[in-house]
Amino acid sequence: MIAEGVAPPVSSSRVKGSPVRAIQIDRFGTPDVLSLVEAPQPEPGPEEVVIRTVATSINPVDDKTREGAIGEGTPPLPMTLGWDLAGIVVDGGSSGLRAGERVIAMSHQLSSGRGTWADLVALPAQAVAAAPEAVSLVEAATLPLAGLTALQTLDWLAVSAGERLLVAGAAGAVGGLALQIARARGIEVDALVSRDAQVAFAHGHGAGLVATDSSDLQERSYDAVFDTFGAFVTEAVADGGRYASIATQAGPVPDLSARGVRTTVNQVREDGAGLNELTRLVDRGSLHLRVHSTFGLHEIQAAHERFLQGSLAGKITVTF
Template sequence: MRAVVVRRFGGPEVLELVEVPDPEPGPGQVRIRVAAAAVNPVDAVTRAGVLAAAGLMGPRETVGIGWDVAGTVDRLGPGVSGFALGDEVIGLRDRLDVPLGTYADAVVLDAAALAPAPAGVSPVAAATLPLNGLTAAQALDLLDLPPGATLLVTGAAGAVGGFAVQLAARRGLRVVAVAGERDAAAVRELGAEWLVPREAADLAAEVRALVAGGVDGALDAALLGVAALGAVRNRGAFVAVSAGAAPVGLRGIRVAHVWVAADGAALTELSALAEHGELTLRVADTLPLEEAATAHHRLAADTLRGRLVLVP
């Protein structure tokens, strides 16, 4: 089968399409014939060697690329229950220390990392859900805000931010969204009560003009750091979505960053929301697997709305 791998770190040109043996599932694992794999910023930093330099992954001769997958179960390992051959599924590959990712014709994942694909949704759209949806949901869990609390979401027009706005609104939170003017209407449709322009010179002042004393919490999908922290009230909560992007917890603010983890049960809930149109899945474009480097070039341009998706 074909897979996209990295054997030296660098720009998009280091992505190689290689022939490898079909992977075999072990105990508790499932092999998925890949129908679609979303392209995410974490794929780019993996390719560039940023994660290796940070000590988040050990040295390897071959590094697999890709976290998100939508596809069909075509082999079951020993001890797997709950899935059958031919099932359409979505899943998250959250381990960095493996030689193959989801940019491939097939991938093996733990059954516990999988969920039924949302019925009536194309595999291309479904592949955009696992990583970004789980990141948003797990960040909201870390914030642990009660219904009626106020939440700042930066990068609200992005993949994580968009899911965060919708999920927060479902939890009864009042959302202040940070987004550009061209995305204002879309972000309000997702459930934001207030909108602050991304270009605001003083984010904290803009937010505090809307919510006296500051918001109860912030989900920093745009990695604004201290600029977003200033919008949070004393002894509030703050979660960044990338390691190293969380500021110091001044004024008694509880600060954390979310380390996303595969979670089949939580992903099943997100899949059901997407199936019923309660989560918005956004696809920027599709490309064949052999154009992974092109996808990474386009990802770096940062003008996309929705995810690029590779289709084997």
């Protein structure tokens, strides 16, 4: 693990043709299948931007992909992993982004096979946005996937100011951002968390009631429920309300149509406009980003081992 310190200057140029470093797997398994390899430079297509990666973060999907738990739809091996990226534009193409700009991006690695854990990454311009100015690129690397999931799911739930929202898993990466975004929108938020150590975080970020036991939640009282871990606390949602899960692995939300409740299992999408909104929230001070610990690229196996241990308060970031 490395301490946060003064980062070396990051080059916004590249020597065409020379290989880049990338974190790849050529088989599925425990963290020791992760290796640092030399890979060809990406060739940008039309409307694509080339970015030099400064930092990334580990998401549950990276862990599941490495294990081979995704199954159908996994990109072919060998593959470069990674969805999150914070870095510096090297070639903005026709996007309007200029070389040297600080940016964030999310790559839907499972559908495109384009992982962000490489020195240089080419991504569609519409998946890229300006990075927040108020935080470091290491902190910014915690934002793209978790933030877009929070934002897009809140948009599906269409909760308006004055309505009541329950966030289950409100101290997690997605839940913690969903809680803060909802509060910034004037929504009343209660929280379900897994342990006493998370109660102060949820209160401190604007939650009203914070429960560690779902039986403490008032029945049929929430206009909307945002479920980040497959809690399926369906008794908490009001008749006629909305219930969104993001826990794909837990399967569909039970059918609540008899009570007039709309349900979904939401899937995150690449979304530069959404990233711009998240950047504005960070720069306004409405969204606080949490780094649990930072590892160097050579420590990627140790970073995954720490991720697997759980009990995190913030995200694990990796610097290039």
